[in-house]
Amino acid sequence: MNEHFAPGEIRELPQITVHSDTRDQLAHAKRQALRSRYSDVFICDVDAHHVEQASWDAIVRYIEDPVLREHALLYHSERGPISAPFGLNSTFGMRYQSAGGRIPHQQAQREKMPESTVHRDITLARRSMDGMSLDYQILFPTAMLTLGLHPQPKMEEQLSSAYNAWLTQELIPADPYLGTMVYVPFNTPEAACRTVEKYAGVKGVHGFCITSVRHGSVHDNAYMRFYRMVEESGMPLAFHAAYHWNDTSLSTLPTFLGVHALGFTWCNVVHATNWVLQGMPERFPRLKPIWIESGLAWVPFLMQRLDDQYLLRQSEAPLLKKMPSEYLRDNCWYSSQPMERSNIRALELTLDMIKAESQLLFASDWPHFDFDAPSTIFDLPFLSDQAKRNILGLNASKLFGIEPLKRATADA
Numbered sequence: 001m002n003e004h005f006a007p008g009e010i011r012e013l014p015q016i017t018v019h020s021d022t023r024d025q026l027a028h029a030k031r032q033a034l035r036s037r038y039s040d041v042f043i044c045d046v047d048a049h050h051v052e053q054a055s056w057d058a059i060v061r062y063i064e065d066p067v068l069r070e071h072a073l074l075y076h077s078e079r080g081p082i083s084a085p086f087g088l089n090s091t092f093g094m095r096y097q098s099a100g101g102r103i104p105h106q107q108a109q110r111e112k113m114p115e116s117t118v119h120r121d122i123t124l125a126r127r128s129m130d131g132m133s134l135d136y137q138i139l140f141p142t143a144m145l146t147l148g149l150h151p152q153p154k155m156e157e158q159l160s161s162a163y164n165a166w167l168t169q170e171l172i173p174a175d176p177y178l179g180t181m182v183y184v185p186f187n188t189p190e191a192a193c194r195t196v197e198k199y200a201g202v203k204g205v206h207g208f209c210i211t212s213v214r215h216g217s218v219h220d221n222a223y224m225r226f227y228r229m230v231e232e233s234g235m236p237l238a239f240h241a242a243y244h245w246n247d248t249s250l251s252t253l254p255t256f257l258g259v260h261a262l263g264f265t266w267c268n269v270v271h272a273t274n275w276v277l278q279g280m281p282e283r284f285p286r287l288k289p290i291w292i293e294s295g296l297a298w299v300p301f302l303m304q305r306l307d308d309q310y311l312l313r314q315s316e317a318p319l320l321k322k323m324p325s326e327y328l329r330d331n332c333w334y335s336s337q338p339m340e341r342s343n344i345r346a347l348e349l350t351l352d353m354i355k356a357e358s359q360l361l362f363a364s365d366w367p368h369f370d371f372d373a374p375s376t377i378f379d380l381p382f383l384s385d386q387a388k389r390n391i392l393g394l395n396a397s398k399l400f401g402i403e404p405l406k407r408a409t410a411d412a
Contacts, residue, residue: 022111022127025131026130029133030130030132030133032375038378039406041389042135042394042397042404043133043362044134045132045137046138047240047292048139048366049365050121050124050139050140050141051121051142056076056086060086062161062163062166064158072087087155087159088143088144111124119171121139122174125178128364129407132366132373134364134407135406135407136179136402138178138179140209141183144159145211145213145240145242146213147211148186148210148212148215149246153188156185157188157191161185164195168180168199168205172204181208181238183209184196184209184210184226187214189226193229195208196208200235207237207290208235209238210240212241212268213267218271218274235288236288238292241268241291243259250263264295265295268294268298272291272332273306276324279320281327282320283319289332291332291333293337295338296351299328299334299354300349304325306324310324325353328354332354333360333395336391337362337363337371338365338370356387357386360391361391362376362396374392
């Protein structure tokens with residue numbers, strides 16, 4: 001029962017639309033924070049998103065190639081602000097995450113903003129942090145997560161470089177409680193290395209992100225210098241999942257439900273399998289991979305499946321010095337969202353298998369329809385208070401080098 005209603009009173013809640021205020025949508029999360037009394041707990045959201053295409057006309061001005069930059073500027077000046085963003089390969093007509101789910105907010109976020117010199121994305125991020133009682137938030141793009149399948153590798157390189165420059169020069173410096181892991185143009189190994197050279201140690205940059213929707217092999221020798229550079233930087237490397245219906249492994253699925261359920265998991269299942277069996281943890285023992293936005297239920301499956309097969313064919317994984325499951329447990333980190341909670345006993349076993357107390361990182365995935373509030377972790381009955389504190393923020397503080405300071409509520 002809503003605590004604001006009198007017993008027996010029924011009220012129609014206002015419909016949530018793209019115009020709804022973030023703070024109204026997260027009102028329950030705010031009450032959960034007050035109810036749970038975790039006001040003294042440092043909470044770091046390691047995976048939140050902004051709608052970067054809303055700023056695309058500004059982002060393309062950072063394209064380094066002068067010819068491509070001129071094409072982009074002409075494209076937007078001729079078609080106006082409502083046109084599809086120049087160069088992106090997302091299937092915009094097939095992005096159903098805002099249809100049939102809990103909230104449609106991610107498709108536009110047209111809520112009213114006060115007159116301010118603060119960028120709209122900063123205000124939106126502050127509202128989400130206030131709504132979920134977050135102290136720090138790491139931002140990722142949205143439509144760009146499918147750039148790994150772009151038919152023009154140069155486009156991935158140029159657009160990601162422009163986005164990284166815009167994000168680190170215009171957006172992230174505007175708020176000390178926002179950070180990012182910069183996009184790595186992984187289809188071009190030389191450009192990937194240049195990204196590490198440019199952004200390692202930059203304030204607000206907490207690592208490097210490979211978008212997992214791609215067909216390139218993560219263990220290819222062309223990437224060894226890149227991995228060594230990331231390892232030497234001391235910064236983590238994220239594999240951020242997404243989906244793309246045109247991926248042949250998903251093309252037989254007739255519903256978005258199926259594509260979303262499998263797509264966000266399958267890309268990281270494949271990359272994690274190659275990561276372990278090709279001996280990457282042995283070759284780069286200080287490199288810290290994070291598997292983001294794939295949920296957690298896939299990890300016990302992969303642990304058991306790889307262990308079983310490895311015992312039968314150890315000759316095909318000669319670099320391994322221990323069982324595959326041990327690498328997935330000891331050498332990898334995982335983001336929590338979307339946490340599968342339909343079987344609480346299975347979830348408890350899953351968190352035990354991945355050493356959640358030290359290896360799990362809270363993620364909201366706001367503003368996507370399947371976002372998780374901090375109560376997702378705080379309300380788990382089998383976790384100790386210290387484990388909850390670690391997962392909600394202290395693990396991220398240690399991994400990313402973020403000082404675990406409480407954030408004052410913003411007036412947004």
